[in-house]
Amino acid sequence: MAILKILTAPDKRLKQIAQPVTKVDDALRKLMDDMLETMYAAPGIGLAAPQVGVAKRVIVIDVEHVREGSLPQPIFLANPEILEQEGEIRWEEGCLSVPEFFSEVVRSAWVRAKGLNRYGQEVAFEAEGILAVCLQHEIDHLNGVLFIDHISRLKRELALAKMKKKNKGDD
Numbered sequence: 411m412a413i414l415k416i417l418t419a420p421d422k423r424l425k426q427i428a429q430p431v432t433k434v435d436d437a438l439r440k441l442m443d444d445m446l447e448t449m450y451a452a453p454g455i456g457l458a459a460p461q462v463g464v465a466k467r468v469i470v471i472d473v474e475h476v477r478e479g480s481l482p483q484p485i486f487l488a489n490p491e492i493l494e495q496e497g498e499i500r501w502e503e504g505c506l507s508v509p510e511f512f513s514e515v516v517r518s519a520w521v522r523a524k525g526l527n528r529y530g531q532e533v534a535f536e537a538e539g540i541l542a543v544c545l546q547h548e549i550d551h552l553n554g555v556l557f558i559d560h561i562s563r564l565k566r567e568l569a570l571a572k573m574k575k576k577n578k579g580d581d
């Protein structure tokens with residue numbers, strides 16, 4: 411396994427639409443494993459392939475591992491899709507690609523989703539709470555959308571200005 415470099419805004423690769431996965435093979439499973447290791451190391455509760463510079467519709471999620479004493483419960487999904495959604499939930503979000511900036515986002519409170527698991531089998535499931543929030547956040551990444559695209563323009567510019575300042579001096 412390997413820890414991958416996480417891209418940060420305003421990298422243009424974060425704004426691209428990722429391509430559907432055509433085959434879940436060993437190479438894709440290696441990408442999933444590397445993404446999971448990268449997410450755990452960050453640490454984060456989710457990661458989408460575009461964040462590590464791979465324009466494929468692949469996400470990993472584990473909303474449990476941050477809780478002390480809980481076992482890892484990783485979810486690997488290729489071509490995730492939301493089938494149904496209901497209600498509204500407000501959550502203070504952050505993103506590994508927009509470090510050190512947090513803001514409340516309104517999302518669907520409940521979702522029914524499907525995708526391919528790490529063996530290429532189609533799975534469907536329901537989610538609410540933080541899992542529903544994280545799933546919507548990760549699918550957004552596959553469509554080139556960041557959580558700051560859901561907040562007011564003023565706050566978004568603030569976040570991007572902060573990023574610019576931070577990136578100064580980097581190569």
Ligand code: GNR
Pocket residue numbers: 453454455456457458461501502503504505506507543544547548551
């Ligand atoms: O680690 C993360 N935490 C988080 C908190 C609230 C809502 C969404 C997230 S996802 C984020 C990791 C990340 O950037 N995934 O794309």
Ligand code: NI
Pocket residue numbers: 504505506507547551
């Ligand atoms: Ni993110």
